[in-house]
Amino acid sequence: MNTQTTLLDPTAELKPVERQLLPRLASLDGSTVGLLDISKPRGKEFLDEIEKQLLEMGAQVKRYSKPTFTRVAPTELTQKISVECDAVIEGLAD
Amino acid sequence: MEQPSNINYALIVKKDCPTCALIEPVIGKLAKRFTKDLEVYVQDDPTFPQIVDAPIDDTSLEFSYRNQIEVVPTLIRLGDEANSESRIYGWDKKQWQEFTGIEDLGSELIDFKPGCGSKTQDPGMDEILALRFGDKILQAREVELAEAEDEMEACFERGWSDGLPVVPPTALRVMRMLNGTNREADELIGKIPPDYAPCTIEKLAINAVMAGCKPEYFPTVITSVEAALQDKFCMHGLLCTTYFSSPVLIVNGPIVQQIGMNAGVNALGQGNRANATIGRALQLIIRNIGGGVPGGIDRATMGNPGKYTYCFAEDESDDSWNSLAMDNGYDRKDSVVSLFAGEGLQPILDQQSRDAASLSKSMAQSLRSVVNTKLFGLADAILVVCPEHRRVLMNSGWSKADLRNALYEELKTPGSKIIRGANGNAEGMPVKFEEKILDKFRDGGLHIVTTGGKAGMFSAVIGGWVASGERGSQLVSQKIR
Numbered sequence: 001m002n003t004q005t006t007l008l009d010p011t012a013e014l015k016p017v018e019r020q021l022l023p024r025l026a027s028l029d030g031s032t033v034g035l036l037d038i039s040k041p042r043g044k045e046f047l048d049e050i051e052k053q054l055l056e057m058g059a060q061v062k063r064y065s066k067p068t069f070t071r072v073a074p075t076e077l078t079q080k081i082s083v084e085c086d087a088v089i090e091g092l093a094d
Numbered sequence: 095m096e097q098p099s100n101i102n103y104a105l106i107v108k109k110d111c112p113t114c115a116l117i118e119p120v121i122g123k124l125a126k127r128f129t130k131d132l133e134v135y136v137q138d139d140p141t142f143p144q145i146v147d148a149p150i151d152d153t154s155l156e157f158s159y160r161n162q163i164e165v166v167p168t169l170i171r172l173g174d175e176a177n178s179e180s181r182i183y184g185w186d187k188k189q190w191q192e193f194t195g196i197e198d199l200g201s202e203l204i205d206f207k208p209g210c211g212s213k214t215q216d217p218g219m220d221e222i223l224a225l226r227f228g229d230k231i232l233q234a235r236e237v238e239l240a241e242a243e244d245e246m247e248a249c250f251e252r253g254w255s256d257g258l259p260v261v262p263p264t265a266l267r268v269m270r271m272l273n274g275t276n277r278e279a280d281e282l283i284g285k286i287p288p289d290y291a292p293c294t295i296e297k298l299a300i301n302a303v304m305a306g307c308k309p310e311y312f313p314t315v316i317t318s319v320e321a322a323l324q325d326k327f328c329m330h331g332l333l334c335t336t337y338f339s340s341p342v343l344i345v346n347g348p349i350v351q352q353i354g355m356n357a358g359v360n361a362l363g364q365g366n367r368a369n370a371t372i373g374r375a376l377q378l379i380i381r382n383i384g385g386g387v388p389g390g391i392d393r394a395t396m397g398n399p400g401k402y403t404y405c406f407a408e409d410e411s412d413d414s415w416n417s418l419a420m421d422n423g424y425d426r427k428d429s430v431v432s433l434f435a436g437e438g439l440q441p442i443l444d445q446q447s448r449d450a451a452s453l454s455k456s457m458a459q460s461l462r463s464v465v466n467t468k469l470f471g472l473a474d475a476i477l478v479v480c481p482e483h484r485r486v487l488m489n490s491g492w493s494k495a496d497l498r499n500a501l502y503e504e505l506k507t508p509g510s511k512i513i514r515g516a517n518g519n520a521e522g523m524p525v526k527f528e529e530k531i532l533d534k535f536r537d538g539g540l541h542i543v544t545t546g547g548k549a550g551m552f553s554a555v556i557g558g559w560v561a562s563g564e565r566g567s568q569l570v571s572q573k574i575r
Contacts (some may be wrong), residue, residue, distance in 0.1 A: 005245050008263045008380040009235040010254050010300040012291030017237050019251065 025087050029058035034085035036073070037065035043091040050089060102134045103194075104170040106158055109142035111166050111210035113185050118143045120190065120200040127196060137166065137213040158214045169193065179562040184209035221269035231279050232265055234296055243520070248306070254382055256374065256402055260304035263299075271299040274309030275316060283316065284323040286384035287330035288391040293383050298375075301382055305375035306574075310353050311368055313574050315375045317431045318343055321572035322376065327433055328472065328567040332559060333386040338398045338437035339559035342476070343373050343405035344543055346419035347429035349574055350407040357407035359547035362439060362478075362554075373405025397435040409544045415484060416494050416561040418543045422571040429574040434476055434541065435559040435567035439462075442553040444483070450490035453483060454497060458504035460518035464535060464557040470532045474539035474569065476557035477501070477514075480546040483553045494542050505534035507551040534561050 025031055033054050037043045041064065043065075051061045062084055066073050082090050105121065107114040122145035124132055133150055136142050137158055140151035151208050152158055161170065165183040171193065172179050185207045191199045214223060224231070239248050245262040249255055272279050272295070279296040286293045295316065302315045322341060323330045332339055345355055361453065362372065381385045388394065394401075410417050410426065419430035442460040447453035454574035457477060467475045479487070479497075487497055509527035516522055523532065534540075539562060546552075559567050 004241060005239045005243075005248075005262070006265065007237045007239065007245070007248070008232065008265060008268055008300050009237050010263055010304055010378070012286070012289055012293070012297070012383050012385065013235050014289065014385070016292065017235060076190065 028054065030060075031086040032060045032062060032084065034062050034064055034081045034088040036081065036088055036090045037063070038069040038091055039066050040069045040091070047089075047091050101131065102172045103128055104135060104157075104172070105132065106135045106137065106152070106161070106163050106166055106168045106170075106212070107143065108137040108166045108210070108213060109139040113169050113207045113209045114143070116203060116207055117167060117185050117200065118145050119179040120185075121145055121201070123196065123199060124194065142298070154226075155214050155219070155223055156227050156318065157214055159569075163212040164215055166212050167209055167313055168212070178508065178564075190466045196260055218270075221266055221273065225265055225269055232268060232296060233280060233294070234268075234300060236265075239441050253387070254304065254378075256377060256381060258402065260378070261306050263300045263303045267303045268296065268299050271303050271307065271309050271312055272296065274299075274312030277316070280502055283319060286319070286323070286379060287386070289383075289385035291383055291385065293379075297383050298379060301378040301422075302371075302375045304382075305378050306371040308353075308367070308371075311372050311375075314345060314349060314353065314368075314372050314429075314431060317572050318372065318433065319379055321431050321433045321570045322380075324563075324570045324572070325399040326568045327435070327570045328561070329380070331561060332379060332435045332567050333384070333559070334391055334393055335559065336393050337397045337560050338394065338396060338557075339435045340394075340398065340401045340404065340437065341373075342374065342400065342434045342436040342556060344418055344432045344434065344476075345372075345405070345407045345430070346410065346417045346424070346432070347574070348427065349429035350410070352429075355407035357409040357545050361406045361409075361545040361547075369405050369407070370403050371405030373400075376405075377401060377403060398424045400437060404436070406545055407446070409481060411481075412484065412488070412544075415488065415544065418541060419571060421494070421541070422569075424571065424573065430571050431574060432569060434474070434556065434569045435562070436476060436556040438557060439478075440557065442555065443551070444553075445551045446516075447486060450487045450492040450497065451500070453486050454500040455504060458496075458501050460555050461540070462503060462505060464555060465560055466521060468516070468519065470507065470512065470523060470534050471536055471539075472560045472562065474535060474540045474541070474562035476543055476556040476558070476569075478546070478554040478556060479542060479544045480550060480553045481544065482546050482551045484544050498540060498542060501540065502533060502535070506531050507534070508532075538568075539563060541569055 035047045035051060037047055054061050064081055100383050121143050125146050134146045135152040135157050136149045137152050168181055168183040170181040187200050188206045191197055246259050249260045249262055277295050281295045298316055300310055327519055353368050355368040386392050408417050418432055421544055424430045442457055444453055444456035463473055464475045509530040512522050513525050513528050514520055514522040541559050
C-alpha cells in the first residue's frame with residue numbers, strides 16, 4: 001500500500017484541487033428523494049417525519065434500508081437508489 | 095613538501111569500483127599528507143576506504159550530484175581563487191603525482207587503470223537526483239493522495255481519465271518525460287481549447303505520462319498539439335460538434351522508425367505503444383488542459399472509438415510514391431505530424447481489379463458514401479491505400495495525382511440526381527444545384543495516404559468533418575523539431 005503519493009495536476013488548474021460536491025437539486029418539486037434507513041434504533045420515526053416534510057414540499061419519497069448499520073450498503077442497494085432517485089438522505093445515527 | 099593551506103582536495107570514490115579499491119594505499123597517503131585539507135566522499139559504503147578515519151557518507155549522492163561527478167575516483171582540487179577548481183579522475187599514476195605534487199605517490203601500483211561510472215550516472219538516477227537536489231523545474235500543482243487511496247483509482251475519481259486507466263503522473267515520471275525534449279518545461283506552447291487555458295511543455299508532459307508515452311514519443315506529442323493549435327485546424331469547433339469527428343494523427347518521416355511506430359500490419363489497430371499513446375496523449379491534453387469533456391463542451395451525438403486514440407504512421411517503403419507530408423510541401427527526410435478531423439474507417443474491398451482504372455472506380459464508389467451519398471462538398475476525406483492496391487496503381491503507371499484526378503472525375507455527379515427530394519429522399523443538396531455538375535470533394539479536400547500490411551487488397555476511407563474547409567477544419571501538418 002502506498003503511504004503518501006503525490007501526483008502532478010494534469011489540468012489547467014482552474015478548479016480547486018479538492019473533489020467537488022455533485023450538483024445540488026435546484027428544487028425539490030417533482031424530484032424523487034430516497035430515504036435510507038441504516039437500521040439503527042428509532043431511525044424509522046425520524047425518517048417518517050422527514051418524509052412527511054418532503055411530501056409537503058412537493059417531492060416524491062422512496063424508502064430504503066440497509067440490512068445492518070455495521071457495514072456499508074450493498075452495491076445492489078446503492079445502484080437501486082441511484083437509478084430510482086434524484087437525491088438521497090441517509091439516516092446516520094440513533 | 096609543504097602544501098599551502100589555501101588549497102583543499104575532495105576525493106569521490108565508491109567501494110564497488112575496482113580502481114577505487116586499487117588506489118586505497120594512495121588515499122591513505124593523501125589523507126596523511128593533507129589531513130583536514132582532504133575530504134573523502136564515498137557513494138556506496140561509508141565504511142570504505144578503511145584506511146581513512148572518517149570518510150564522508152555520500153550515499154544520498156548530494157555532493158556527487160552537485161559537483162557533477164561522472165567517474166570515480168575523482169580528485170578535485172580547490173584553490174582560493176574563483177574558478178580555480180581542477181580535477182582528475184580514474185588512475186593515471188603520473189597525472190596524480192603531478193596533480194598532488196607527491197613524487198612517489200602510488201609508485202607501487204600499475205601506471206594506469208580507468209575509473210568506473212559514478213553512481214549518479216546509473217540509469218534513471220539523473221531525474222531522481224534532479225528532483226531531490228536540483229533547481230525546482232516543475233510548477234504544476236501537487237495533488238496529495240490520502241494514505242490508503244489507490245493511485246490508479248485516484249486519477250479516475252478526479253476526472254483525469256478518458257475511461258481507461260492512466261499512468262499516475264508522479265514528479266519523477268514527468269521529469270523523465272521532460273527529458274524526451276530539449277524544450278524548457280515552462281515554455282508556453284499556446285492556449286488549449288475549449289477553455290483556452292495557457293499550456294506549458296510541463297502540462298503536456300504530465301498528460302503524456304498519463305497516456306503511457308515513452309519520453310522518446312514526447313516531441314511527436316508536442317508537435318501534434320502545435321498542429322492542433324493551428325487556426326485552420328479549428329480544434330475548438332471540432333471538439334464542440336455533435337458530429338463524430340475528432341483528430342486523426344498521421345506521422346511521416348524518419349521518426350516513424352526511430353520511435354517504432356506501426357505503419358504495417360494492423361497499423362490502425364491496437365498493439366503498438368507509440369501509435370496508441372501518442373494519439374491518446376493529444377486527447378487527454380484536450381480533455382484535461384483544455385477542459386473538453388464529453389457531455390460538457392464535447393457534444394458529440396455518438397462520438398467514435400478513435401476519440402480514445404487515432405494515430406498511425408504512413409508506409410513510406412516505396413520512394414516513388416509521394417507521402418502525405420510531401421503532398422503538403424515537406425521533404426521525405428522531414429518528420430511530420432499531420433492532423434485531420436475525421437472519424438471511423440470505411441473499408442474498400444477490391445480483390446479483382448488488376449489495373450488502376452478499375453480499382454479507382456471501387457474507391458470512388460466507397461468515397462461517395464462519405465457523410466451521405468447525396469451530400470457533396472461538405473466533408474473532406476482521407477483515402478487510405480493499402481500496399482497491394484498501391485502496387486496495382488503503380489503497375490498501371492499511375493501517380494497519386496493521377497489517382498486523385500480519376501476519383502474526382504468518377505465522382506462528378508449531376509445535381510439533379512442528388513438534390514433534396516431526388517430518389518424519394520428528402521435529404522440531399524439544395525435545389526439550386528439541380529443544373530450543376532457537382533464534385534464530391536472540394537479542391538484539396540481529398541487526401542491520400544498509404545499504410546497497412548503487405549497482404550490484403552483492402553483500402554479504406556476516413557470520412558471528414560461536415561465542416562471541412564475554410565469554414566471549419568482543414569488538414570494541417572507540422573514538422574517535428
